[in-house]
Amino acid sequence: MYKEKSNQKLVKTTAATLEFNANTALISLHGCWLWSSINEKQLKLDLAYLKNIKTLQVDASKIETMDTIGAYFIAKILQHLKRHQIKVTHFSLPPSEKEFFTQIENKLNEPHKNKVSPESGGIITLIGLDVFTFLSSTFDIIKFFGQFCVNLAGFLISPFKLEWNEVIRTISSAGVKGLWVASLLAFLIGVTLAYEMSPQFVNYGANIYIVNFLGIALLKEVVPLLTAIIVAGRTGASITAEIGVMKVQEEIDAIQTMGISPFRRLVLPKVIGVVIAVPLITAIADIVSMFGGATVANNSLGIGYVLFLQRLQSDVAINNYTCGIIKSLAFAFIIALVGCFCGFKVKGNANSIGEQTTKSVVLGIILVVFIDAIFAIIFKTLGI
Amino acid sequence: MQEDLTKPIIQIKNLGTCFDGKWVHKNLNLTIYPNRIITIIGASGCGKTTLVREILMLQPITEGEIYLAGEKISNYNIEDSTTKLTLSRVGMMFQQGALFSSLTVLENVMFPLFEYTDFSKEAISEIAQIKLKLTGLSASAYNNYPKELSGGMLKRVALARTLALDPKVVFLDEPTSGLDPDSAGNFDALISSLQHQLNLTIIMITHDLDSIWSISDEVVYLGNKKVLVHDTVENVSNNKSIPELYEYFNGPRGIVTKTYHLAHKNGENKK
Numbered sequence: 141m142y143k144e145k146s147n148q149k150l151v152k153t154t155a156a157t158l159e160f161n162a163n164t165a166l167i168s169l170h171g172c173w174l175w176s177s178i179n180e181k182q183l184k185l186d187l188a189y190l191k192n193i194k195t196l197q198v199d200a201s202k203i204e205t206m207d208t209i210g211a212y213f214i215a216k217i218l219q220h221l222k223r224h225q226i227k228v229t230h231f232s233l234p235p236s237e238k239e240f241f242t243q244i245e246n247k248l249n250e251p252h253k254n255k256v257s258p259e260s261g262g263i264i265t266l267i268g269l270d271v272f273t274f275l276s277s278t279f280d281i282i283k284f285f286g287q288f289c290v291n292l293a294g295f296l297i298s299p300f301k302l303e304w305n306e307v308i309r310t311i312s313s314a315g316v317k318g319l320w321v322a323s324l325l326a327f328l329i330g331v332t333l334a335y336e337m338s339p340q341f342v343n344y345g346a347n348i349y350i351v352n353f354l355g356i357a358l359l360k361e362v363v364p365l366l367t368a369i370i371v372a373g374r375t376g377a378s379i380t381a382e383i384g385v386m387k388v389q390e391e392i393d394a395i396q397t398m399g400i401s402p403f404r405r406l407v408l409p410k411v412i413g414v415v416i417a418v419p420l421i422t423a424i425a426d427i428v429s430m431f432g433g434a435t436v437a438n439n440s441l442g443i444g445y446v447l448f449l450q451r452l453q454s455d456v457a458i459n460n461y462t463c464g465i466i467k468s469l470a471f472a473f474i475i476a477l478v479g480c481f482c483g484f485k486v487k488g489n490a491n492s493i494g495e496q497t498t499k500s501v502v503l504g505i506i507l508v509v510f511i512d513a514i515f516a517i518i519f520k521t522l523g524i
Numbered sequence: 525m526q527e528d529l530t531k532p533i534i535q536i537k538n539l540g541t542c543f544d545g546k547w548v549h550k551n552l553n554l555t556i557y558p559n560r561i562i563t564i565i566g567a568s569g570c571g572k573t574t575l576v577r578e579i580l581m582l583q584p585i586t587e588g589e590i591y592l593a594g595e596k597i598s599n600y601n602i603e604d605s606t607t608k609l610t611l612s613r614v615g616m617m618f619q620q621g622a623l624f625s626s627l628t629v630l631e632n633v634m635f636p637l638f639e640y641t642d643f644s645k646e647a648i649s650e651i652a653q654i655k656l657k658l659t660g661l662s663a664s665a666y667n668n669y670p671k672e673l674s675g676g677m678l679k680r681v682a683l684a685r686t687l688a689l690d691p692k693v694v695f696l697d698e699p700t701s702g703l704d705p706d707s708a709g710n711f712d713a714l715i716s717s718l719q720h721q722l723n724l725t726i727i728m729i730t731h732d733l734d735s736i737w738s739i740s741d742e743v744v745y746l747g748n749k750k751v752l753v754h755d756t757v758e759n760v761s762n763n764k765s766i767p768e769l770y771e772y773f774n775g776p777r778g779i780v781t782k783t784y785h786l787a788h789k790n791g792e793n794k795k
Contacts, residue, residue, distance in 0.1 A: 175689060180643045207690035212651050247657040488671035489625030
């Protein structure tokens with residue numbers, strides 16, 4: 141009745157078949173009742189033909205072989221007949237399979253003590269859960285920040301107790317290894333901005349003002365923000381994943397049972413490392429971006445490198461540069477803290493690491509932009 | 525479920541495994557017949573797990589041949605469909621269970637069924653529940669995540685997942701490690717009863733003398749890069765040709781287990 145389904149070399153099987161003889165009211169099962177040779181859809185189709193029958197005989201004595209899944213489907217056939225009030229007057233199996241089949245049939249018919257399908261709530265429940273999750277996350281972040289501050293105070297009292305090797309490792313991974321990416325992007329942004337804006341300056345015959353524009357836009361705003369976004373993507377994510385894996389493997393519990401604060405061992409070195417590294421790469425990226433801008437100014441606007449530098453020195457206040465660096469310090473702090481926080485939020489499964497890493501990057505970038513806006517207001521108020 | 529017991533289910537011929545110039549196996553020969561429990565023992569680092577990984581095609585071999593149910597599998601490519609079908613006929617229970625942490629207990633057992641069959645979700649769920657019931661796991665744990673289970677429960681779920689596709693050959697890596705003696709005894713009894721019910725060939729790596737004595741039909745001793753002894757537990761325990769093996773079964777700890785199990789066995793025979 142079915143086509144040969146299994147073509148595997150290891151076990152040569154014939155398809156499981158169900159034949160119904162209406163004259164004798166007999167169902168005969170043939171073939172190998174193995175998972176690889178059973179076609180459930182065909183089986184359901186065959187059973188659908190059995191209508192207006194009161195009694196039936198089931199002959200499974202000719203089946204060649206049977207596994208648990210085959211036994212399950214035969215038991216399901218009997219269940220189907222019972223549900224449709226078809227009385228089975230005779231049921232036969234090969235003697236060797238009887239005991240095994242009975243076991244599987246009993247397991248299938250065992251009542252479920254617990255509901256197996258997961259419960260799903262209504263929309264109100266879901267909204268409530270979301271609000272609760274948001275509030276508890278906010279509370280957790282504040283608590284985490286508080287714990288960090290306590291540990292920071294401890295560090296300021298005895299700075300030598302800090303894991304300085306870990307700090308250096310973080311500086312290396314966040315700073316040294318991230319430098320070329322930040323520099324490359326800064327250079328390209330410098331070139332792009334200068335190219336995009338140069339026609340505007342040419343229109344007004346104010347070519348030289350490209351230096352003022354680039355000096356303020358790049359040093360104060362674009363480069364610190366861009367570097368922070370790169371760091372959030374690279375370092376923030378890696379911190380979350382690293383702490384998350386440690387959490388899954390109970391390494392953090394191990395640290396705690398040794399009486400060591402995971403904050404002092406893991407969070408502080410990472411935050412300090414990132415806070416040292418990010419302003420340094422921002423400073424270098426600032427220079428590279430200016431070089432990118434100067435290259436375009438030299439080629440398109442006829443402003444030589446020396447003139448560019450002189451103008452930069454005289455017209456662009458050093459405050460723009462220091463503001464950018466101060467902002468990068470705050471960005472670094474928030475990225476590292478969010479990275480660590482999300483790492484600690486990882487639950488004991490592989491999915492959770494992915495979720496928290498994504499959250500770490502997204503939350504990191506949102507907070508960086510948010511803080512940038514606050515800084516803009518502060519600097520404006522202070523007249524910087 | 526009928527099987528030709530005279531044909532080997534696994535045959536390994538002149539197997540050689542070399543890691544960075546260091547030979548782990550050299551001229552290793554092993555023949556395993558179906559429907560029995562075989563325990564592989566040997567000192568740490570002798571290549572027990574490597575051997576199992578090679579049979580499961582998780583690791584390439586350097587030389588020799590491996591046959592599974594008469595089919596040469598040692599030159600299979602892991603990506604081939606034939607290999608996948610072959611692998612569906614063998615099951616492996618890893619030491620730590622290797623359950624998918626993001627899936628519930630029931631979903632873990634349903635996973636291979638979804639991958640290999642086109643049965644309806646309802647059928648797959650019911651089959652998975654039967655497998656879990658066969659391993660004696662309480663229904664209240666079906667919706668739990670692996671993290672929420674005890675060591676014994678994890679082992680049962682891992683075993684249920686291993687049995688999901690009714691494999692003919694099942695490999696168990698340290699099945700009773702990390703379990704208390706009672707749970708280990710229960711798990712041994714479960715393995716033995718499933719072996720009888722499902723006519724499985726079970727190949728087990730263990731250091732647990734109780735497991736070896738209570739459920740193993742044969743013991744394979746690996747040493748000096750090859751199979752040194754392959755015999756019944758009793759014969760292996762009395763083999764004096766390898767001092768460390770004799771010491772293992774007849775040392776201060778081993779002799780207590782041996783005496784207990786032999787007395788138990790004789791008692792049963794008298795009955």
